[in-house]
Amino acid sequence: MTLELFDLKGRRALVTGSSQGIGLALARGLADAGAEVVLNGRDQAKLAEAAGRVPGAKKLAFDATDHEAVRGAVDGFEAEVGPIDILVNNAGMQHRTPLEDFPADAFEKLLRTNISTVFNVGQAVARHMIKRRAGKIINIASVQTALARPGIAPYTATKGAVGNLTKGMATDWAKYGLQCNAIAPGYFDTPLNAALVADPDFSAWLEKRTPAGRWGRVEELVGACIFLASNASSFVNGHVLYVDGGITASL
Numbered sequence: 001m002t003l004e005l006f007d008l009k010g011r012r013a014l015v016t017g018s019s020q021g022i023g024l025a026l027a028r029g030l031a032d033a034g035a036e037v038v039l040n041g042r043d044q045a046k047l048a049e050a051a052g053r054v055p056g057a058k059k060l061a062f063d064a065t066d067h068e069a070v071r072g073a074v075d076g077f078e079a080e081v082g083p084i085d086i087l088v089n090n091a092g093m094q095h096r097t098p099l100e101d102f103p104a105d106a107f108e109k110l111l112r113t114n115i116s117t118v119f120n121v122g123q124a125v126a127r128h129m130i131k132r133r134a135g136k137i138i139n140i141a142s143v144q145t146a147l148a149r150p151g152i153a154p155y156t157a158t159k160g161a162v163g164n165l166t167k168g169m170a171t172d173w174a175k176y177g178l179q180c181n182a183i184a185p186g187y188f189d190t191p192l193n194a195a196l197v198a199d200p201d202f203s204a205w206l207e208k209r210t211p212a213g214r215w216g217r218v219e220e221l222v223g224a225c226i227f228l229a230s231n232a233s234s235f236v237n238g239h240v241l242y243v244d245g246g247i248t249a250s251l
Contacts, residue, residue, distance in 0.1 A: 005232040009034035013229065014074075014084045016064050016121055017091030019046040021190040022140065022218050026088055027054050029222030030229060035086065038077070040064070064091045064117035074124040083132060086229045087125045089139045089162075091117045094192050099153040107154045114158035118165055122180075126173055133177040138228045139166045141184040143244050159184075163240045170238030179237050181228045186244025188216040212245030 013030045017023040019041035031037045031054050038058045041047040051057045058081070062073035078084065093113045095106045118139050129135025142159040144152065162182060169180035187206050189197050196202045197215065207213050224243050227233055242248050 006226055006230045007034055008086070008226065008230055011085040011229075012036045012038060012083060013086035013088065014038040014040060014060065014121075014125065015088040015090055016040045016117060018088075019043060019050040021192060022185065022188065022221060023088070023090040024050050024053065025218035026090065026221060026225045027057065029219070029225060030086070030088075031055050031057065032222075033226045033230070035229070038084070040091075064121055065112040067116075067120045070120040071124045074121070074128070078128050083128060084125050085129075085134070086136045087121065087138065088225065088229075089118045089121055089137070091121075092140065092192070094152065094155055096151045096155075096195075098151055102154060110154050110158050114155070115161045115165070118162055122165075122169060126169070126178060129178050130173065130176040135178045136229050136233075137169060137173075137178060137180040138225060139169075139180070139182040141166070141182040141240055143184055143186045143242065143247055145182075145184045145240060146242070146248050166240060167238040174237045179228070179233055181233065181236055181238065182240045183221060183224050183228065184240050184242045184244065184248075185221055186210065186216055186242070186247045188218055188221070190218060209250075210245045210247045211250050214245065216243070216245060 013035045015023050015027045018027045018039045027037045027039055037054050038060050039047055039050055040060050042063055047059050051059050060077055062069050122137055139162050141162045144156040144159040145163040148156045166180055166182040221243055224241050
């Protein structure tokens with residue numbers, strides 16, 4: 001009976017930015033838990049390749065930074081295919097430059113990619129979930145939702161906003177039966193962090209700074225995602241779940 005709480009059979013999950021990295025790992029994990037997965041990205045070739053790695057996956061290509069394109073794609077999918085029961089807002093990017101030299105256009109791009117996408121896709125999907133009075137929204141935040149490091153101040157600002165937008169979603173939409181939460185990964189070996197993974201000095205620092213003593217593996221985020229996507233989290237709302245090897249718990 002307890003294991004049934006985590007069963008996602010009969011549910012459909014849309015994962016944005018799911019052609020690689022964390023998004024792809026979460027998509028595969030949701031499919032393994034029984035969900036029908038809908039992959040999203042802008043690069044059709046990468047999306048097609050990713051779909052071959054997720055059993056039964058569908059593809060829904062749109063630019064998550066374009067509000068009207070998002071709404072059209074989501075509304076069309078709901079009308080033609082069926083309901084989206086679970087949304088994972090994973091699309092994101094990084095740009096590393098000292099704050100005093102940070103380009104204004106890079107700052108604006110971070111805002112669009114890391115915050116506007118959460119609003120755009122979250123709103124479009126929630127409008128349908130609200131009518132059904134049920135739905136799960138999982139936003140991908142970051143250890144930088146709580147902490148800062150040199151050279152990524154604007155990224156830190158965007159991920160702080162994702163944490164607070166998650167709380168706002170829960171505050172507005174819990175009354176309609178939606179659960180809106182966030183996962184905040186620590187340092188994971190992903191394409192986004194490739195430059196850091198390749199830097200022996202940074203890896204040595206990270207291993208000393210993190211109580212677990214290592215980089216995270218993307219598969220280690222799957223359990224948190226399944227929990228937040230399933231009935232097991234039916235009274236969890238507005239929560240930011242840190243999966244970080246203990247880095248936010250330790251000085």
